[in-house]
Amino acid sequence: MGARKILLATGVRDEVSEKPGFRELWGRGIYHCPYCHGWEVRDRPLAILAKTEHLVMQVTLIRNWSRDLVALTDGESGLEPDARDRLAALGVPLKEEKISSLEGDGDGGLRRILFEDGSEIEREALFYGPPQRQRSDLAEFLGGEVEAVGPFPALVKSDPTTRETTVRGVYVAGDAGSIMQGAIMAAASGATAAAFLNHALCGEDAEATVAGNGGAASRAADATGGSEAV
Ligand SMILES: Cc1cc2nc3c(=O)[nH]c(=O)nc-3n(C[C@H](O)[C@H](O)[C@H](O)COP(=O)(O)OP(=O)(O)OC[C@H]3O[C@@H](n4cnc5c(N)ncnc54)[C@H](O)[C@@H]3O)c2cc1C
Structure with missing residues (x-):
């Protein structure tokens, strides 16, 4: 030819986590883009998952939609002290425990994030940019x-x-x-x-x-x- x-x-392929709940909720409770989905979840309890300095950037963007945020790293992040200070100053708690699974609300959305240490948090959406x-x-x-x-x-x-x-x-x-x-x-x-x-x-x-x-x-x-x- x-x-x-x-x-x-x-296009690109999003390599979504294999942990339980991620694939099922991808695009319906887990979102990668605040510009696409921020409006839908404005003022709702949200979580943001990223491992690196992009976490602070995502928090900076998504706090424009909701101030009820929790920052997640799914394990020890190695975040620099100034990044931690910035999250604290923005009033965003940082949780570094490993995620074990996500639980849906029975209607296609996210209800809860569960961690390997047995803790859990109720969130209505998770912003997460998987590797591409x-x-x-x-x-x-x-x-x-x-x-x-x-x-x-x-x-x-x-x-x-x-x-x-x-x-x-x-x-x-x-x-x-x-x-x-x-x-x-x-x-x-x-x-x-x-x-x-x-x-x-x-x-x-x-x-x-x-x-x-x-x-x-x-x-x-x-x-x-x-x-x-x-
Ligand atoms: C969960 C999710 C939610 C999203 N929500 C929104 C939203 O609300 N608003 C918004 O604007 N955007 C949204 N997006 C982003 C939007 O879907 C993409 O930006 C858009 O689809 C990109 O279009 P594209 O044509 O570049 O790639 P794609 O839509 O990925 O299309 C590429 C196509 O090429 C095909 N292809 C690849 N390789 C080959 C090959 N070798 N031969 C033949 N075919 C091939 C693929 O199968 C695919 O069909 C979302 C994305 C995701 C993942």
């Missing part, structure tokens, strides 16, 4: 660069304007190449990539036509010049 241009829109990887290895197969950006470990690198990847003629749209992972952003980046891809195709076609006509014109000129010379 041949193609002059390729647009990759192959590319859903398809097509970009790398074609020689494209994949890079870590912030909390996202593997995004296809592309020109921010044209969405052309590091491989000429290969473009990327949607989650596969963006930290802004949402339906509207994916569609918008697809439209952007398609426009620049079309721009490149039209340009190539026009170049080929011009080169073809130019060749014919110069052959005609050569022929005329030749007869004059004779």
Whole structure:
């Protein structure tokens, strides 16, 4: 199969925890994005799970939706003292016990988070960004660069304007190449990539036509010049 241009829109795979309750509640009580789901759970008792410095960043964003927050690390986090101080100053308790499971509310939502030390907390939603990887290895197969950006470990690198990847003629749209992972952003980046891809195709076609006509014109000129010379 041949193609002059390729647009990759192959998305990412969220590697959701195997602990009981995570897969069942993914997208319905467990959310990864405050911009997608913050409104739905505004002012509700929420938990935020992250292991690293991203925990403080997520708390900073999600406290805009609810002030009833608990920060979780699912085990010893190694959080720096200034991160701990910041959470304390924001009034967000930090719980570093390992999570054993999540319990649903019987209606598809989250009710409770249970810990290995036997403790539990009632929460109506958990914000959690699982590790991600590319859903398809097509970009790398074609020689494209994949890079870590912030909390996202593997995004296809592309020109921010044209969405052309590091491989000429290969473009990327949607989650596969963006930290802004949402339906509207994916569609918008697809439209952007398609426009620049079309721009490149039209340009190539026009170049080929011009080169073809130019060749014919110069052959005609050569022929005329030749007869004059004779
Ligand atoms: C739980 C959850 C809730 C979300 N809620 C919201 C929300 O409320 N609002 C919002 O805006 N966004 C939300 N999002 C994000 C949104 O779903 C994504 O940003 C969007 O779907 C990205 O679109 P995409 O086309 O880039 O990738 P995807 O939707 O992942 O589509 C990629 C497609 O490519 C296919 N594919 C991959 N490799 C190949 C291959 N080699 N050959 C053929 N097909 C292939 C995949 O099977 C898939 O169908 C949510 C995401 C999750 C996980």
